[in-house]
Amino acid sequence: RYVAKLDPGSAIDLAGLPLDDRAAYEIFKTGNTSAVFQFESRGMRDLLTRAKPDRFEDIVALVALYRPGPMDLIPDYVDRKHGRQKVEYLDPRLVPILGPTYGVMVYQEQVMQIAQVIGGYSLGGADLLRRAMGKKKPEEMAKHRTIFVEGAGGKGVSAEVATELFDHMEKFAGYGFNKSHSAAYAVVAYQTAYFKAHYPAAFMAANLSTVMDDTDKVRDLIEDCKALGLKVLPPDINAGHWRFEPVDPKTIRYGLGGIKGTGRGAIEAILAARAAGGPYTDLFDLAARVDKHVINRRVVEALVRAGALDRLLDDRATLLATVGRAIEAAQHEAASAGQASLFGAPDGARRHVEYVKASRWSTRDQLSNEKMALGYYFSGHLFTEYAEEARRLAPTRLVEVKQARDLVKLVGVIVATRSQNTRRGRMGVVVLDDGTAQLEL
Numbered sequence: 001r002y003v004a005k006l007d008p009g010s011a012i013d014l015a016g017l018p019l020d021d022r023a024a025y026e027i028f029k030t031g032n033t034s035a036v037f038q039f040e041s042r043g044m045r046d047l048l049t050r051a052k053p054d055r056f057e058d059i060v061a062l063v064a065l066y067r068p069g070p071m072d073l074i075p076d077y078v079d080r081k082h083g084r085q086k087v088e089y090l091d092p093r094l095v096p097i098l099g100p101t102y103g104v105m106v107y108q109e110q111v112m113q114i115a116q117v118i119g120g121y122s123l124g125g126a127d128l129l130r131r132a133m134g135k136k137k138p139e140e141m142a143k144h145r146t147i148f149v150e151g152a153g154g155k156g157v158s159a160e161v162a163t164e165l166f167d168h169m170e171k172f173a174g175y176g177f178n179k180s181h182s183a184a185y186a187v188v189a190y191q192t193a194y195f196k197a198h199y200p201a202a203f204m205a206a207n208l209s210t211v212m213d214d215t216d217k218v219r220d221l222i223e224d225c226k227a228l229g230l231k232v233l234p235p236d237i238n239a240g241h242w243r244f245e246p247v248d249p250k251t252i253r254y255g256l257g258g259i260k261g262t263g264r265g266a267i268e269a270i271l272a273a274r275a276a277g278g279p280y281t282d283l284f285d286l287a288a289r290v291d292k293h294v295i296n297r298r299v300v301e302a303l304v305r306a307g308a309l310d311r312l313l314d315d316r317a318t319l320l321a322t323v324g325r326a327i328e329a330a331q332h333e334a335a336s337a338g339q340a341s342l343f344g345a346p347d348g349a350r351r352h353v354e355y356v357k358a359s360r361w362s363t364r365d366q367l368s369n370e371k372m373a374l375g376y377y378f379s380g381h382l383f384t385e386y387a388e389e390a391r392r393l394a395p396t397r398l399v400e401v402k403q404a405r406d407l408v409k410l411v412g413v414i415v416a417t418r419s420q421n422t423r424r425g426r427m428g429v430v431v432l433d434d435g436t437a438q439l440e441l
Contacts (some may be wrong), residue, residue, distance in 0.1 A: 014191055020055045023197035024190060029257030034224045035207040036196060037189045038063055053080050059101050064106050069175030077104045090165050093117050103171040108178035114169060116231045118153030118162070138232055141170065200228050200247035209243035212258040215375030222378075225252060234378065235308040237286065240269050240280040259373050261302035269294040279371060283314050283319055284353055287330035297323055305373035306332060313355070316366060321358040329353045340344040381435035382413045399436035410439070 027100060029052045039048065044066055051074075053059055058081070065074050079085035079100035081326055087103040089095055098105065099112045105111065112126035121129060129148070132140045147221070154161035184271070185315035195203040204225050211217035225232050231245065233239075234341045235254040242264060245254035272287045280286045287300065303309055304319045313319055361369070363385065367377045383390070394409035401408065412434035419428050432439050 001113040017194055019317070020188065020195055021197070026056050027193040027197050028059065032228075033193065034195075035204065035221065036192045038185050039189055039193075047074065051081065057185065058189065060179065061101050061106050063152040063185045063189065064177040064179065067175070069107070070172075070177065073104050073106070075387045077102060077106075079291070081106065090161050097346060105168065105176070107182065108173065109179045110127075110177040111169050111176060113171045114165065115148065116153050118155060118157060118165065120154055121148075130176075131175055132299050133170050136174060144290045145170075153302060157386075181243060189332065195349055198226075199246075199249070200225075201230055201252050203226070204230060205244040205246045206299060207253045208252070208258070211246065211256055212255055218258060218374075219376045234310070235303075236271065236311055237303060237308045238311055238439075240308065241271065250292040254378075256303075256308060256421065257303050259306045259308065260375060261373065263298050266299045283309060283322055283326045287326040288333055291329075292331060292334065295425055300327070302373050305369040307370065307379065308407050315358075316369065317358040317361045318355050320369075321356040325353060325356055339418045377435075381433075383434045397436045398432060398439045401437075401439060410434075410441070 023033075027036065028039070028048050031049040033045055033048060039045065039062075039071075044062075047062065047066060051058065051062060053062060061077065064070060065077060076085060080087050089098065089103060094103075094114065094117075097117065101110070108130050111130055112121075115121040115126035115129050116123060119126075119129075130146050132144055147165070149159050149162040149167050152165070153159060155164075192203070204221060208218060208225075209222050210244065211221065222232055229250065231251045231254045233251060235256055237256070240253050240256045242257040244254060244258070244268050245253045246313035249259055256262065256270075256346070257264060269291050270286070273291075274280065278290055280289070283300075287295075300309075300323045301320060304316055304323065307316065309319055310316070363380065364382060367380055367382055368384035370376075370378050390411040393409035396408050396410060398410065398412060401410070410432060414430050415433045416431040416440065417428065419426055432440050432441055
């Protein structure tokens, strides 16, 4: 539905997407796969930058290989793909079976094909062999080894080569993955990469909407949007909707549903009143037009803290100080209107109410309030104020910290603390944030 919004009247047939799209493979090659199905983890993204997949078969293979056990085969797969390691086959009849994976056994189906082509098994018998290898029963394996070597001998394969091949099959089959499953996963992975490459705003808006209750995921995806060159507009009571929405191919509007302390009922009531009466003119107009049984002071204050009312008045401190007065005025107006109707008198004009002036927030105050409403700093970062001086003391950014146990000076804002019991006593844990990443210490 998001793609259709950008190009009205067009429709995309998922089954008809070309599987050789260069832009989609660029997403994989560069490891730019946050929100791409099956390829989101840091380890998988590192693997992608090494493997540099450029065909659909590579995507299928990487899904199957990136699991405990098969991971040992990844270096061989990558080196053979890029010509750093020679591809050799124990028998030329293995070429059509193992050729697509550069001579590396990746799928259970390959084990079954080898059993059929080299060992003389029927497909049903080959499936029984696959199951036996997975269970690793010694007596059953000894029986199948004899059957395989004898069947291979009947096809002109020496006992020595057949035994070596069976050893490879036996070692692999215990942790092999079905190609049928891997291919199905790869199709969805490719489709998501295709959308990320060609419809980035719509794709990222949809993903942000899916995780908007998870602050950490929202923050990570927002950072990914910036890396993609996408602009994420702040929440806006007069322009936003419940979900994150693509405004144009390079711009996303923050979803009002991502503001903590509001709730879907309240947001939908605000949107319904906006649709019926047009954009809100000020805080008092908002309080007067929305159903008082749905929206309360807590909801409006959350909207103010998030910056969703900035277009009504560019002073969040004053807005926040006036919320109570605006709601009281709206309730008084509603009561007065009801009284006037009861006695047949015409409704009076809305009484004039002034904003409660307050000192403008500092950057620190604004960001702290944003964090209350959104779960993180949206318009900036507390660290920015001290970054220049702090970097002279500790130049390493948190995003650059690797798993190596080198001694390094770190600096950032403490955004969370907790304590836990250990065998050596009570230990304090802090989460440090410098705007590039968060690190638990």
